[in-house]
Amino acid sequence: MEGYLRSGSANIYYEIFGEENSEAVILLHGNGESGRSFKNLIPLISDKYKVIAIDSRGHGKSEFGNGQLSLGTMAVDVVNIIEALGLDKVNIVGFSDGANIAMLVSIKNSELVNKVVLIGGNYNFWGLKPSSALMIAIGYYCSKWGGIVDSRNRFNKEYFSLMFKEPNLKRDALKYIKAPALVINGDRDMIKLSHAKAIADTIPKGQLKIVKGDHFWVYRNPQEAAKVIKEFL
Numbered sequence: 001m002e003g004y005l006r007s008g009s010a011n012i013y014y015e016i017f018g019e020e021n022s023e024a025v026i027l028l029h030g031n032g033e034s035g036r037s038f039k040n041l042i043p044l045i046s047d048k049y050k051v052i053a054i055d056s057r058g059h060g061k062s063e064f065g066n067g068q069l070s071l072g073t074m075a076v077d078v079v080n081i082i083e084a085l086g087l088d089k090v091n092i093v094g095f096s097d098g099a100n101i102a103m104l105v106s107i108k109n110s111e112l113v114n115k116v117v118l119i120g121g122n123y124n125f126w127g128l129k130p131s132s133a134l135m136i137a138i139g140y141y142c143s144k145w146g147g148i149v150d151s152r153n154r155f156n157k158e159y160f161s162l163m164f165k166e167p168n169l170k171r172d173a174l175k176y177i178k179a180p181a182l183v184i185n186g187d188r189d190m191i192k193l194s195h196a197k198a199i200a201d202t203i204p205k206g207q208l209k210i211v212k213g214d215h216f217w218v219y220r221n222p223q224e225a226a227k228v229i230k231e232f233l
Contacts, residue, residue, distance in 0.1 A: 007080040008073070010065030013055040014081060018046035023114075024090040025049040025233070026078065028098030030120075032159050034060025037095075037219060044226035049091070049233070054081060056101065058158060069158045071097065071166045075104035082112055089114040091233050095218050096120045100167045103177065107169075110178040117229055118199065119184045120191050120215050123169040127195035140164040174202040181206045182232045186213040 004011040015035055025045060029037045035053030042051055055062040057077050058069045065073075078101060082090055091114050094102030099121025106113045122128060128136065140160035181203045185196035187210055200208035209228065211217050218225045 005081050005084045007077040008065060010057050010063040012057060012077050012081060013061035015053045017042050017051040018049055020050060022048065022050040024087050025051050026090050026092045027051060027053045028078065028092065028094040028101050029056065030096030030098055031163055032059065036060065040222040041218065041225055044222055045230060048230065054078060069162055071101050071104060071162060074101050075108065078105050079109050079112065091115045093117040093229055094119065094121065096215065097162060103174065106177040106179055107173055110176065113179040115180050115233055116177070117182045117184065117232060119218050120186065120189055121199065122191050122195055123167055123171060123174060123199060125164065127191055129190055129192055132190035136160065136163045171198060171202055174199060175204060177203045179205065183208045184211060184228065186211055186215060186217045188214045190215045
């Protein structure tokens with residue numbers, strides 16, 4: 001099943017897999033991707049769960065809407081979809097920017113979240129390793145200056161802005177995540193291990209799992225990722 005739901009100024013695209021009456025798992029992808037990025041993971045968890053893969057605002061088949069992209073607006077979109085689909089408490093699995101959106105949803109709408117899996121997330125820019133932070137900063141300024149010359153460069157500018165300027169949370173905000181949270185970080189991730197540990201330690205019911213792999217572990221190792229996610233849920 002697939003469809004669009006109106007959220008503010010944009011139509012947000014989603015796909016649903018699995019049994020209708022099963023416990024719901026929402027998948028949130030990373031920057032510049034779409035729900036289909038989870039194509040190899042979805043069959044491995046939809047055998048037990050009702051899986052909703054959402055294209056974040058300005059990504060995949062979802063519209064940009066008015067104004068600049070922001071993780072806060074994307075979090076509101078997720079809440080609107082949960083409510084429009086009449087879902088009870090949901091589980092959220094977020095990767096990279098999707099993990100950051102999942103944090104925002106869990107902080108501000110704890111009553112809607114059963115459990116949350118945060119894969120390669122960061123609560124501020126300084127959670128990135130220096131080499132990755134430098135590449136993102138270069139990409140942001142190149143896309144910003146390029147946008148002055150070519151307005152079609154909006155996509156890159158918006159996407160880099162999400163990584164360069166957001167998220168911008170204070171660590172203490174993570175204390176408002178009431179749901180049990182599994183924080184997953186690759187041992188070769190672009191996110192600092194110390195930062196991932198800080199996230200897990202600050203969330204009251206947080207736990208950290210270090211896996212062998214880089215930032216894209218969840219896509220490169222879907223079998224292992226499904227096993228870890230299902231065991232936690």
